[in-house]
Amino acid sequence: MxxxxxxxxxxxxxxxxxxxxxxxxxxxxxxxxxxxxxxxxxxxxxxxxxxxxxxxxGMVNVHCHVPMIPFRTMGDDCQDRLRRFLFPLEEKAMTPALVYWASLYGIAEMLLSGITTFLDMYYFEEQAAEACDKAGIRGILGETVIGQKTCDSKAPYGGLIYGEEFIQKWQGHPRITPMVCPHATNTSAPEYLQRTFALCEKYHTPFTLHASEMDYEMEEFSKNYHMTPTAFLDSLGLLAPRTLLAHCIHMTPEDLDLVAAKGASVAHCIGSNTKAGKGVAPVKGMTERGIPVGLGTDGPSSGNTLSMFTQFRLFASFHKTANHDRSLFTARDIVRLGTAGGARALGMENLIGSIEPGRExxxxxxxxxxxxxxxxYNPYSALVYSAxxxxxxxxxxxxxxxxxxxVLTQMDLNEIRRRLWENMGDFIKKSQEFSAII
Ligand SMILES: [Zn+2]
Structure with a gap:
């Protein structure tokens, strides 16, 4: 054809x-x-x-938690929402059916905004993979490994066992890369960070986790290890070309040198980082050092829209304002981050991210x-500032x-929304427990 x-x-x-x-x-x-x-x-x-x-x-979204659609607009302005209600509510209320329909809904939203590849990290990734398979999108799907009980594991670190079975089942799919990923530098014990990395090495997948994102994470590492999270990951041997660090808001120049020297990449989520008031990551310092950087929407709870156009516009506004320099990144640089840059950050530059003979x-x-x-007059400007x-x-x-x-050609958006809503009843009921903060 x-x-x-x-x-x-x-x-x-x-x-x-x-x-x-x-x-x-x-x-x-x-x-x-x-x-x-x-x-x-x-x-x-x-x-x-x-x-x-x-x-x-096609645009490449390098950091997402797509099954979190049911959380959208819940407690957007609440302090420390991750620990106060996101963790406990997802542990109590997420089910395989909810993950499936929420993933399908979020994938539909991404496709309608021009995203053709996304990296996900969540629980019940088996159902996220089924949604990905049905929808026709390309996904790098990570089962989360974390040191607490979760919706798909009563024991901490259950994601390692779930994840290996998940990888074995889905490996070889033409559009889906199954993997495991630790949640963050401070939510998995060092031994489990290493065990997760080893599994990624065994199955030749990327390795991704949240890093240098939270103020309290930075304080913990400084107090407990007298190191930054980046230096700590390096001390464990976890900075490598397969490593994709999500956020990297609080980075010293030495951290950036380390990431560059080890060939690791960064997933930059300007929308979620600034919505939460966490800060503007030093992306210029990354690109100057040749660190591969891609853009992420983050989950629909953290970044709300699953659109790269939102990221383009926020990226331009925040980086230019933070540096008092309107020429810091051109519109073309920004479109590159959302396409070829993302592909490079995922180690997929020979497959996607550019229009060249032989690419997908x-x-x-x-x-x-x-x-x-x-x-x-300038199509890159139109994409970043007008579109x-x-x-x-x-x-x-x-x-x-x-x-x-x-309009979606293969799926009925209204039907997906209806089925998702049908599966949200129990979730909404359980969320009432947190009504004082959300
Ligand atoms: Zn995230």
Whole structure:
């Protein structure tokens, strides 16, 4: 099956930032065969006239907890919400069915906003994988390992056992990478951080965890180990090219040097970090050192929208304001972080993140006919400063068209919402226990 798209403003996000103003892309089955300027040299089984729309690689969300949809707008302004109600409520109320329908709903939201790959960490990841498989999106799915009982394990660290079975079952899926991940530097004992890392090594998966995110985490490490969390992870041998550190808000220059020297990557979540008032991570210091950085929406409880457009805009505003420099990152730099940068942070740059022959056909079309998209001299600026989720008109993952005219082609969003709501009754009842704080 060959699909030819013509008359698109193609942003390849290849290393040279090649761009075709009246360009074409040829998709052969699941992969990109060719892209270039002018009319396509081959005809397809299907030909699409993009009418001048922007066509870019599918966006890559490098940090998410997609099953947390039921928590959205709950206690958004509550201090220390993670420990006061998120941990206890998810332990009491999350079920496999709820994780499945919430994942499907969140995946639908991501696809509709142009995200074609996401990294997830949660519980019952088996059900997240089933949702991913059904929806057609690409997922790197981590079962969480944590030193407390959880909704899917009565014993602490049950995620290690669940996780290995999960990996064995799903490994080899064309779009799903199953893995295990410790929750954070301070919520798993050092031995379990190492055991989780060893499992990731055994199955050749990425290794990710929350790091240098919380004020109290920084204080604990300083008091208990006289080290930063980054130096501590390094002392355990856990900084490596497979390591993706989520957040990294509180980093010293020495921490950044260490991360760069060990070839580890960073998942930057500007929306959730600033919503919680935690701070603005030193991303310029990371990119200057060559550290791979991708953007994450974080979960729907932490970042609320699962849209990369929100991250683009907040990234620009916060980093420029924090540094008093409007030229600190160009719009093109920011689009790169959300596409090729994310792919590199996940070690998937040879598969996704750019429009080049042989890459997977994960693509997003952003229309320019809507009122907010005219005029458009610079397509990168349009994506960062003008565009919204609603401008996403078409989305492909591995050559399969999953969104057309802004609507899901393979799933019924209303039906997913109905089934999710049906499964939320007990969750809402149990949340009443926390009504004083949420
Ligand atoms: Zn997170």
């Amino acid at each position: 060959r699909t030819v798209i013509e008359h698109a403003w193609v942003l390849t996000m290849d290393p040279e930032n090649t761009c075709y103003k009246d360009g074409y892309i040829i998709i052969e089955d699941t992969k990109i065969l060719k892209a270039g300027e002018g009319p396509a040299p081959l005809r397809g089984d299907r030909c699409i006239d993009a009418g001048g729309a922007i066509l870019l690689p 056909a994960d693509l997003v079309m952003v229309e320019r006919g809507s009122v907010n998209m005219f005029p458009c 919204e989720r609603a401008n996403v008109s078409r989305v492909w993952v591995a050559g399969q068209e999953l969104v057309k005219d802004g």
